[in-house]
Amino acid sequence: MGLAQLERWAEQQGQPAFRGRQLHDWLYAKGAHRLDQITVLPRAWREQLTASPPPGGPDWIGRSRELRRSIARDGTTKLLLATADGHTIETVGIPAEGRLTVCVSSQVGCPMACRFCATGKGGLQRSLAVHEIVDQVLSVREAMETRPSHVVFMGMGEPLLNIEAVLAAIDCLCTDLGMAQRQITVSTVGVPKTLPTLAERALERLGRAQFTLAVSCMPRISGCGRS
Ligand code: SF4
Missing domain, CATH: 1.10.150 (DNA polymerase; domain 1)
Structure with a gap:
């Protein structure tokens, strides 16, 4: 809320x-x-x-529980979080000079089955609710004791299959946590016929759509990841 x-x-x-x-x-x-x-x-x-x-x-x-924390040598911090109904999701804080990017999940699992991706192998359990997305940013802020500057929807799940929650989470990140839409990126592998809906709903929900949209190679066909 x-x-x-x-x-x-x-x-x-x-x-x-x-x-x-x-x-x-x-x-x-x-x-x-x-x-x-x-x-x-x-x-x-x-x-x-x-x-x-x-x-x-x-x-x-509405907060998730931190189950595990892995910290890489460069400070990149991966959190395994448990939702209230017992699912687990991952979120990652990626520090760089003068910025902290949080890579958030939008679903538990993913139905897109990209051949290069471990998340896709398990299929989709369910989409995440707004508070479960926002919680990931708060959890990284706490774990890394730094205010996140950027958010990328590039973790588990395909954000264009959870448009309403993703847009509501962007709204919350901007309105309640003081981020700017330009600091947020929604990354998709491309779901047919969803882009017009995303544009329409983004304008209705956010008033203006200024977040970045990143479109990756086609799943199944490409051997590479996000591009
Ligand atoms: S859309 Fe993303 S999370 Fe889903 S299978 Fe493809 S790469 Fe993995």
Whole structure:
């Protein structure tokens, strides 16, 4: 949820709108993982909210759990994350001079079956929800203690098969985490008839489409990866 949604949601819960602003600050700026960490909220309300446990447990607020971290010599950091329903996804933080790029996954597995890709071999389990995409950027920020400057949708999955969640995640990264659309790249192997939908929905959802679109070689035919 963005700021306006959180304010509305707080009011629906019988709280003043500023509680939504506090939640927004703790979720995005402070990177809280559980409701019990958001101590600025009244204890009675927190207890009321945890009375009916969401899928990830009573204090779950939409963050994935880090299962494993691998750090390469150049600082590139790969995280294995567990979603609330037990799936695992990978995300990678790639440092370079003056920038940190996060390579995010958009699906659990992938149905495109590119012959050079290990993810494609397992097929598709499901598409990721918006919070599961945004969480990857927050997780890399925490792991590398650096604010990400760029995001590329180049991890597990084909983003054009999950257009609505990908665009909502871009919206969230720009509005709630202060990134610019020009710092975001959506990489696709090319899914027939999806580009007009992407363009149309991007203009509707984001007002303007300024992120970069990278189109790779055709899957199955090419022996190379992204280009
Ligand atoms: S689209 Fe990407 S994730 Fe999916 S099989 Fe091809 S290279 Fe792998």
